[in-house]
Amino acid sequence: MSSTNTVPLVHASLGEQELAAVAEVFASGWPAGQGPRGKALEAQLKQRYGAGDAVMVSNCGAALHLAMLALGVKPGDEVIVADYTFPAPAHAVRYVGATPVFADVRADTGTVDPQAVADLVGPRTVGVIAVDTLGMPADYAPLQAIADRHGLFVVEDAACAVGATYQGREAGALAEVACLSFHGRKGATSGEGGALIATDPAVGADARLRSSFGIGSIFDQAQVVGLPIPEFTEIGYNFKLSDIAAAILQVQIGRIGELLERRRAVAARYAELLADEELLTLPQVPEDRTHAWQSYMVTLDHAVDRGAVATDLRAQGIGCGHGTWATHVQPVFETKQTCPVSADLFRRNLAIPMHAELSANQVERVAETLRAVLRTHTSSGRRVAQGA
Secondary structure, three states, X not given: OOHXXXXXXXXXXXXXXXXXHHHHHHHHOOOOEOOHHHHHHHHHHHHHHOOOEEEEEOXXXXXXXXXXXXXXXXXXXXXXXXXXXXXXXXXXXXHOOOEEEEEOEOOOOOOEOHHHHHHHOOOOEEEEEEEOHHHOOOOHHHHXXXXXXXXXXXXXXXXXXXXXXXXXXXXXXXXXXXXXXOOOOOOOOOOOOEEEEEOOHHHHHHHHHHOEOOOOOHHHHHOOOOOOOOOOOOOOOEOOOEHHHHHHHHHHXXXXXXXXXXXXXXXXXXXXXXXXXXXXXXXXXXXXEEOOOOOEEEEEOOOEOHHHHHXXXXXXXXXXXXXXXXXXXXXXXXOOOOOHHHXXXXXXXXXXXXXXXXXXXXXXXXXXXHHHHHHHOEOOOOOOOOOO
16 A cells, blocks of 8 residues: 555644744753753643643653652552553552552443442542543543542543543643643654643642652753752652753644644544444543544444454555553453453454544545445444445
């Protein structure tokens, strides 16, 4: 298949504005982390989310790790985590020696089921990590009520959801701590990158210090007259985001509205083109929230051979993927828990191309090809409308 005919699953919207911002950093002489561009971006995010602090870090996984440390999670503690997601939340819990407890999800949204969370609260539970699954905000009102009832923290993993909303509030401002991602497939990207958004400035200060080996900003220290020699008082990490990436993100954050509108248009067109396709279920967005459309996920009928469909789509130049993970079945976590809804979505979900650079013709081609391929790879026991 010629590359000109391919429709990639993901594609970053980076261009001349971002290049110009990078050139400015080159000219400034400070490309490293926690410099002037990083500080300006933190101020921009702090204002955007009405937060006590915003800390730029190397990726969302680092932000989740720092959140666990700042919130005092320790060995012997349990943290309830949404199961249907990239496993970063469970990894973060394990980084600090605590135990992740996996909560099943809603079948319609893929977000964590508040009732499942309530049922899992025990004497060792200290908090909950909710996930805005693939760009869909979780149910924060009931989740916060559960947390308040039991004295738990709530962390919002908003890695996929920059620009989404829940009950009129923006993802990233839906819990006491939120963690953002600016990975290459996100709505705003610097290739890699992340942020921790905190309502409590003390949480932000803790995360910022630990993100720089526990000694704070070298850039700040360089501005002091004399020869300040920092002392290492905490075990820290090298989780800083370079000023090069921060400059790119300053531009990208300013473009969120424009880029999200393009993604919404793609999602709306898919919904029109696939509305009557009985071999799949389209994503459902509850009325009290909006989707960031990091990914467009369809759930295939049980009779469809997903692997064969994916192979066929890729052979015809159309990108696709399995979506995300049922974390509890991953060997690294060695749990006997079951999350049947998450496991079912993990088996049947299929991601089709979703990004802001898709043309109308490409969207139509994806939908038409998907329809044809579904019928080619459906077991004979399942009746289909036309073309069975």
